[in-house]
Amino acid sequence: MLLQDGTYNAVVRDVSLYCRGDNDRLTAAFKLDVEDKELVHREWVELNDGTISDRAIQRMQECFPTWDGSIEALAEGTCCFDVAVDVVIENEQDQDDPEKWWTRVKWMNAPGGGKTAATLPDKADRSTLVSKYSARFRALAGGAPAKKAEAPPTKPSPSAPKPAATESSTLEECWEKLCTKHPDELHEQVSERWFALMEQTIPDKDQSEFTGEDWAKIAAAI
Numbered sequence: 001m002l003l004q005d006g007t008y009n010a011v012v013r014d015v016s017l018y019c020r021g022d023n024d025r026l027t028a029a030f031k032l033d034v035e036d037k038e039l040v041h042r043e044w045v046e047l048n049d050g051t052i053s054d055r056a057i058q059r060m061q062e063c064f065p066t067w068d069g070s071i072e073a074l075a076e077g078t079c080c081f082d083v084a085v086d087v088v089i090e091n092e093q094d095q096d097d098p099e100k101w102w103t104r105v106k107w108m109n110a111p112g113g114g115k116t117a118a119t120l121p122d123k124a125d126r127s128t129l130v131s132k133y134s135a136r137f138r139a140l141a142g143g144a145p146a147k148k149a150e151a152p153p154t155k156p157s158p159s160a161p162k163p164a165a166t167e168s169s170t171l172e173e174c175w176e177k178l179c180t181k182h183p184d185e186l187h188e189q190v191s192e193r194w195f196a197l198m199e200q201t202i203p204d205k206d207q208s209e210f211t212g213e214d215w216a217k218i219a220a221a222i
Contacts, residue, residue: 008035010087010108012081015080016031028060029043041105059108085109086111092104177222178190
């Protein structure tokens with residue numbers, strides 16, 4: 001009778017070191033007593049490139065605290081006998097006969113362990129991320145929270161000359177300028193104005209590619 005998928009308490013009864021696969025990789029096989037059933041868990045100790053898996057060693061050290069980390073002690077097995085562990089069971093369908101299912105031990109962890117076994121990819125360089133994506137993220141998020149000005153800017157008289165565009169500006173300056181111009185609008189409303197302004201003023205160019213002169217044109221349009 002198959003065990004249901006899930007995590008179970010188990011006891012290690014025996015261990016065997018052997019080589020398997022096309023590359024004869026070192027493997028540790030553990031005989032387990034799980035719910036009065038005998039199951040085997042296989043741990044790849046050696047990777048395809050011939051190096052020893054530091055994750056496998058770490059997991060086994062967590063499972064067997066008395067193990068000194070040597071292959072001699074692991075092969076002897078006394079550090080493993082009758083040790084309580086947790087196992088994660090996942091049933092698998094037979095590749096040749098779809099009607100057959102097999103109970104497999106996917107992971108073996110120290111009691112209460114395994115909750116932090118997931119690993120993340122290595123982080124990309126922060127300065128590279130900021131340089132490449134900062135402007136895009138700020139633009140999509142609105143650049144900064146919409147702020148209310150203390151008072152709406154006064155309208156210039158018809159005879160007053162229009163202010164000349166500055167030679168250079170930035171995304172932050174333009175966003176602040178737009179927020180100041182529409183102090184009573186919601187963040188989403190200002191964001192809509194922002195994207196419409198980008199499309200009308202400098203179409204067919206991504207904000208991440210804007211130069212200081214481009215932002216000056218946006219500032220003048222605002």
